[in-house]
Amino acid sequence: MSEPVVETRELVVQFGGVLAVDHVSFTLRERELRCLIGPNGAGKSTFFKSITGQIRGANASGRVLIRGQDVTGWSTHRIVRLGIGIKTQVPSVMNGLTVVENLWLSARRTAGHDGADAAVEEVVAELELGAIARRLVGELAHGQRQLVEIGTVLANKPWLVLLDEPAAGLTNVETERLVAIIKRINQTATLIVVDHDMHFVRTLDSLITVFHQGAILVEGRAEKVLTDPSVREVYLGHRA
Amino acid sequence: MTGSGFGIGRIRWNWFAALAVLLAALPLVSETNTPTLLAIWALFALSLALMWGYAGILSFGHAAYFGLGAYTYAIASFNIGESTVPFVLALIVPAIVAAIIGAMMFYGRISDVYLGVMTLVVTLILNRFMNATAGDAYRIGNARLGGFNGIPAFPTLNVPGEPSMEVYGTFYYYVVIVCLIAAYLIARWILASAFGRTLIGIRENELRMELLGYNVPAYKTAIFAVSGAMAGLGCLFANWAEIVTPSVFSLGQTAEVLIWVIVGGLGTLIGPMIAAVALGSLKLELGHQTTVDNSLILGAILILVVLLIPRGFAPTFVAWRRRFAQSQVHRRQARGTRRRHVALQEAKQ
Numbered sequence: 001m002s003e004p005v006v007e008t009r010e011l012v013v014q015f016g017g018v019l020a021v022d023h024v025s026f027t028l029r030e031r032e033l034r035c036l037i038g039p040n041g042a043g044k045s046t047f048f049k050s051i052t053g054q055i056r057g058a059n060a061s062g063r064v065l066i067r068g069q070d071v072t073g074w075s076t077h078r079i080v081r082l083g084i085g086i087k088t089q090v091p092s093v094m095n096g097l098t099v100v101e102n103l104w105l106s107a108r109r110t111a112g113h114d115g116a117d118a119a120v121e122e123v124v125a126e127l128e129l130g131a132i133a134r135r136l137v138g139e140l141a142h143g144q145r146q147l148v149e150i151g152t153v154l155a156n157k158p159w160l161v162l163l164d165e166p167a168a169g170l171t172n173v174e175t176e177r178l179v180a181i182i183k184r185i186n187q188t189a190t191l192i193v194v195d196h197d198m199h200f201v202r203t204l205d206s207l208i209t210v211f212h213q214g215a216i217l218v219e220g221r222a223e224k225v226l227t228d229p230s231v232r233e234v235y236l237g238h239r240a
Numbered sequence: 241m242t243g244s245g246f247g248i249g250r251i252r253w254n255w256f257a258a259l260a261v262l263l264a265a266l267p268l269v270s271e272t273n274t275p276t277l278l279a280i281w282a283l284f285a286l287s288l289a290l291m292w293g294y295a296g297i298l299s300f301g302h303a304a305y306f307g308l309g310a311y312t313y314a315i316a317s318f319n320i321g322e323s324t325v326p327f328v329l330a331l332i333v334p335a336i337v338a339a340i341i342g343a344m345m346f347y348g349r350i351s352d353v354y355l356g357v358m359t360l361v362v363t364l365i366l367n368r369f370m371n372a373t374a375g376d377a378y379r380i381g382n383a384r385l386g387g388f389n390g391i392p393a394f395p396t397l398n399v400p401g402e403p404s405m406e407v408y409g410t411f412y413y414y415v416v417i418v419c420l421i422a423a424y425l426i427a428r429w430i431l432a433s434a435f436g437r438t439l440i441g442i443r444e445n446e447l448r449m450e451l452l453g454y455n456v457p458a459y460k461t462a463i464f465a466v467s468g469a470m471a472g473l474g475c476l477f478a479n480w481a482e483i484v485t486p487s488v489f490s491l492g493q494t495a496e497v498l499i500w501v502i503v504g505g506l507g508t509l510i511g512p513m514i515a516a517v518a519l520g521s522l523k524l525e526l527g528h529q530t531t532v533d534n535s536l537i538l539g540a541i542l543i544l545v546v547l548l549i550p551r552g553f554a555p556t557f558v559a560w561r562r563r564f565a566q567s568q569v570h571r572r573q574a575r576g577t578r579r580r581h582v583a584l585q586e587a588k589q
Contacts, residue, residue: 076450094441094448098245104437
């Protein structure tokens, strides 16, 4: 079994009296594709944000380790510099810049001023963004903006990719394309995908971690998890 | 494919050279006192336009650095005599103060509204403090701060290394113009660099830039300090007026530079500089009469611009010119199509 690349130990995130993440101990191994699912308010995105340093300090306790290094309390940019690419729940792109400019800013940090152009070209080709490369991101459709954000993540050449609800608002065709892209990324990188779309998660054919009320409810392959009575109760609100 | 662009146009060197020649020839046809003051105001506008327009940092207290530059120069020149070191200090001190205040604000992650309030408060504190320094106890070396009356009669700019060769009149005008051109070119160079593009990315989406691994507070602190140093060229104002008083930290000074940038257009350098010259000239003209208050006119202009051309003059002009060029292209294409159609018809006959 490969080495763990992401570990959380007794991670707790609390907002006032609400326990958003409840003593979560989680392990992700090299080149794994893991889906985090759960109904709205289950704590998936909060857990995601606490791994990436977007939530830290007084609200959080427990430990976060990335490739064995304790990154608890680190700022987001420091964690990202370990080689992590993050796509947020709501598309976070630079609307006033073109697609190429968005990708260039991402590539420049890792590839440098000279190597950035080549890295941008690579991502444009890989995600088939050529037709919209010179357009302002703010003028694009939602699905295209989602794709541009994934492009900015990839242009950084990360070894660990964290995607929060990448399929939200996509058409069926776009979702199919996204599944292919995620599988392609997984050939070279480790991935965590947060989503609540069961169909999308099933097509990724990965190990699944189900969140409920801030804690891990079940972990396993899709066929086991999706037929688990406790999962069905969480999603459907009654015992199947 | 290239990462160039980012909304920064190329310098049109022919226009730039024409403008430089015009500015160089101005003393042949006009007095230089007023143009010198207008150029200093343009410099001040440039310093805020760089930070606000390209890094998205709105400072309500930019006059603090303008005033610090002026006071630093006056105090240092009283103590040193020769003007070269005081001039350099007038850039360094505001830059250091801006870096300290900026680091506190940006690493403290305070919101934009509080940032605006903090910068304003710093200016007001400096204004109040300087007004309260009338006593003999308030002196730094040979320089008395002078309270409300400020510091008069300090040694003004001289040729570096030659304290007896004072720079004034037309010569001083050329020094200010050289500073203005140099500051503009430095600002352009910053924007064209990877640092500048990163600032534009931060202006567009701070969170995304952080998620790409950029140390956003460090970048913002850096541009805050650079802008502070540029505003420190307020020492040129002190040299022009030959006195520096607490009014350099006034609310009016702070409001004026904001108006210049808004009217000239955020996201451009040249727009705020032109607005500073135009509105500055208007202010000086209005100063000759007492019927209408200056600030009333400036306020009315600001409201009209915000309502009618919210992007400011320069971006609106550029957009208008682009639309005009596109319409010309379409007209030419339509004319060409018509000609080909007529030729085809004639050939058939």
